[in-house]
Amino acid sequence: MQFYMQYFLFAATVWGVIAMTLLLIAWWCAHQRYCNWHRRLMLFLTIGAWLFILSYMFRYYMTDSGAPAIPKQLILWFAIHGTIGIFSLISVTLLVWSRVGQGKWFGSLHQHLNRHHVIYGRVLVVVWTLTHIGGIANYYLLN
Numbered sequence: 739m740q741f742y743m744q745y746f747l748f749a750a751t752v753w754g755v756i757a758m759t760l761l762l763i764a765w766w767c768a769h770q771r772y773c774n775w776h777r778r779l780m781l782f783l784t785i786g787a788w789l790f791i792l793s794y795m796f797r798y799y800m801t802d803s804g805a806p807a808i809p810k811q812l813i814l815w816f817a818i819h820g821t822i823g824i825f826s827l828i829s830v831t832l833l834v835w836s837r838v839g840q841g842k843w844f845g846s847l848h849q850h851l852n853r854h855h856v857i858y859g860r861v862l863v864v865v866w867t868l869t870h871i872g873g874i875a876n877y878y879l880l881n
């Protein structure tokens with residue numbers, strides 16, 4: 739338990755750096771039309787992001803003393819960072835779903851996202867990268 743708490747922030751930062759690098763590689767692959775690699779990387783990163791957020795939430799259940807303390811002056815920053823993070827995660831999941839799924843449910847949304855994949859994708863790559871930079875900055879802010 740103690741081990742998990744102690745090393746979570748470090749592991750989260752390492753994941754942030756790896757995920758951000760892979761995201762930029764995935765973008766480059768898409769740009770070069772190496773579609774198979776782009777697909778693989780996006781699937782890996784999206785599943786990885788969900789596992790990361792689950793392990794983050796798990797941390798809150800593991801402490802006897804409640805949630806890890808966040809300094810008062812950083813609360814607004816964490817609220818902004820968390821909101822942008824959740825927005826990226828849900829949007830990216832929808833984009834993956836529209837590419838990988840058959841479009842049996844919510845057909846018009848599925849079609850819309852697929853038709854505008856490149857523009858939504860470009861915006862999300864930027865937002866997601868900024869989220870990772872924020873996550874990496876948290877390591878220094880909380881240390």
Ligand code: HEM
Pocket residue numbers: 765768769770771773776777778780781830831833834835837838855856858859860861862863866
């Ligand atoms: C596993 C799911 C995905 C598949 C199969 C996929 C597939 C593709 C394909 C085939 C292209 C080439 C252009 C086109 O045909 O529309 C492309 C472009 C692109 N995708 Fe994806 N994609 C996936 C997920 C994502 C996600 C989640 C993002 C954003 C976070 C993203 C960002 C982009 C961008 C930015 C481009 C355009 C690259 C450029 O020319 O600048 N893709 N994708």
